[in-house]
Amino acid sequence: MTAQSNHETPGFVARVALRLLPAAFRQLHGREIARIWRLDWSARTGTSARLRWLLDESIDILRTAARERVVSTGRRNPSHRHPQGDPLMTGLTHELLRAGRRLLRTPGFSLLAVGTLALGTGASIAIFSVVHGVLLQPLPYPEPDRLVTIYHAPLDAPMEQNAVSFGNFADWRNQTSSFEAMAATFSQSARLSHPGDPRRVTLTGSVASPFDVLQVRPLAGRVFHSEEDRPDAPAIAVLSRTLARDLFGSATAAVDQSIELDGVPRTVVGVVPDPIEAGLDPAHIWLPSRFSEEMRQKRTEYWLRVIARLRPETSPTAAQAELDTLMSVLRREHPQANENVTASMRPMRETLVGDVSQRLVLLQAAVALLLLIACANVANLLMTRGDQRRGEIAVRRALGASRRRVIGELLLESGWLALAGGLGGLAIAAGAQRILPVLLPTDLPRISDIELSVPVAVFALALAATSSLVFGVLPALFTTRNRRTEELRRGRGGGAVVGSGVVIAEVALATVLLIAAGLLLRSFDQLRSVDPGFETSNLLTFNLPAPSLGSDADPGAQRFEYFRTATEALEALPGVESVGLISNLPGSGRGTGAWINFQDRVLPENETPPIAVYRVASADYFTSAGISLRAGRFTTDRDGADGTPSVLVNEAARQQFWPGEDPLGKVITLGPNGGWIPPSTVVGVVGNVQHRGLGTDDLPVVYMPHALARIWDEMGVVVRTSAAPEQIIGNVRRTVSGLHPDAAAFDFASAEQLLARSVAPTLALGRLLALFAATALVLAAGGIFATFSYAVARRHREIGIRLAVGAAARGVFTMVVAEAMARIATGIVIGLVLAIAVARSFSALLYDVPPHDPLTLGLGAIGLFLVSLLAVALPARRASALEPAPILRGD
């Protein structure tokens, strides 16, 4: 035996464990049991042996304790003093019931406390589930920490994420050893014409196989692998579960079926879970892109998004270093294409959720504030009640009840509140789950991953338990400190001081929430009033792809002719004033960039040309959309057919590329070596359009006339209507399908809707915060009311005296209110200071609104002040209406 066996008394843990046993059993056998434990423990070596023993013995002692305590008739056991059962267990049940009955006798208080807790914890759980599902949960792939995304980035701005070229991707894949698998993807949309009605689906085209990287398990059939991405490989597709269900009824039914995408028949080889990236429809398709060898080598086509899985033994730093070395070689070998380009590798999870994490953190902080306010309220309620029962408790103490017993009773009551509050919170959270998708920002990834998980439920109950038990204990400690009977008559209590401190805190926190919500809503307001650069009223937008028109020597001419016919047909519809075509609709955020070369300038060696966004626009586009002409003229359909082609540029382009000069008459080309369009003359300057949505920067844009870029196979259409845009949607659809059986217009939206999409996230955030702020306000008001009601009640005597010696009722009223409002004003001031600090931390989310915006701060402060005034006025009125005589008599 080791020296440990010389200890006389059982260790602390053993003693606690022995407490589980009924007293008599423990007294008889406790010492021996503890000794056995000690001997067993030291006889075992090794962590696993000891852990196993610990587990076994714990279960054993729990079983024994349960068995020995439970009533069991037919047992002749001399160690039980109470034949009916063990006092602790039966006593506990009775105590619980009594505590419950006590709470029910004061239903107002109990409901208020439970409701407050439920509200606070319910909101916390709901938001925390979102944060957990989107931010914290690991990605749903095996070993997700080894998944990375690799983007192009400028050497001096490695945080940027730009699309990758084919040639670079091929080299990264073939010439590195850090990665187990690598693939590249790009997103598109395609027209699905079979089976069922034609519809638009989002699509991921891939070079190599993303499934090899992600190791997704198919729900039915199989996924495709890198070897199947060859130009001569069969045309296959993998569907998402939603799409498989929509088309074929179930995942398994979809396998080996045939679908037609953009006119190309494909065989479905398998079904996988819906995509988790934001912006991809749940109905989604994955394809091997089967590009030609020539395409895979291009270094000047930048479309790809690269994902990879690290080898288990390779660290991310080593992988990044390998990529850096490779890129320096590639920069040497292809100086123009890879000028200033490096590979930027990042964990995949970061790329997926990076954008939204700030907003989610803000939400989480807001809800934590709400929870604090709820807890403060409950604390206040409990303390107030504790103070009220001071007298009763003092009497019981004087009659001999032990301090422990009284504290125990109070704790049981708090326990009930915690349980009811926690369960109520779970119910509220479950309900919130249903409506959250409506309230949440729509650009959150992994929305389908959000659910009420066990960790969240545990968190909630723990939260409710902690807050009420802690605040249940405090009054218990205060109220049972003194046995002296003088306490019976004394009216003061320590609870009062804490009570008003808590109110100040509540008010401050409510102020913060209110201001935060206000700032975000103002942001949204500012965003909405930004000039989008075109006329948004009565403007219908939609996308129109050119149907496959059969093979022809000149597809460009065919398509151009198709669009021209379509435009004419649409213009002929009643209610249509004009029609314009544009390669990417404004507010959609989609577009392509190209190098812009200026014929009258020489580019220095080793320098890359600047980049401009380019769009293809029909001649009528600018007038249809209501974009202003700032200089020169618009292009016409005749430009480009003969003579020097003309282009338009926007204000931003003029300022960036020709500062102080007149761009009219200048000749430019686009693309590397100016190969994409022939040298074209700038004939006009148009106003800026908020292309990526309201509140984004203005990019320099070059508008090519449609006649110059006939090869374009899908155009956005804007239709200026004389009445509400929605009314002509039916006619438009019919016209389009009447022109060609395969044609289908899709994604109809009024211009206003299009722009609203871009500000939707801010609005959603603002709305949610406003909800919290309103709740906080209600809670704070309730708390103020309760506190000051009680404060007034406690000062009965003082008030009675004042009234008796002639103070006017109104004077009393003013006194009470003034004292209360002084405290509340302190809370508001503290809250304002905190609010500014908090707003600074999320200022990135605010648009054109400073963190210290006086309007919001002022309104918030005044609002809170008024609400508090109301909450204080009621108890104050009661105070001034008191009859002095009964009080002075001591009733």
Add this chain to the structure above:
Amino acid sequence: MRPLPHSSFEILLTLAAGPAHGFGIKRSVEERTEGAVRLGAGTLYTALQRLEANGHIAQVEGDPAEQDQSASVRWRFYELTDDGLDVLRFEVRRLERAVGFARNLPALNRAPV
């Protein structure tokens, strides 16, 4: 008579070899069954208490040499009573009958492949 709970059986079996204290019984059972039967401390004392109440075992003065002099815990020793011996014999016979029956079952006599 109902079959003995297994903890009681093991304790009686151990005590048939001579008086022992709680820890000794526990260790003995573990050794004899090569770890297959482990009596937890709680189970052990519940069983001891029950056996004593039913008169199958009785506390006795232990051999002073068995006490760990350096420890303050005085182990209580138990021994089998005549009643307990009868109960044990009965139980053993019951088990023998069961084993005898099992030995004659064709299913249990097939040689393992």
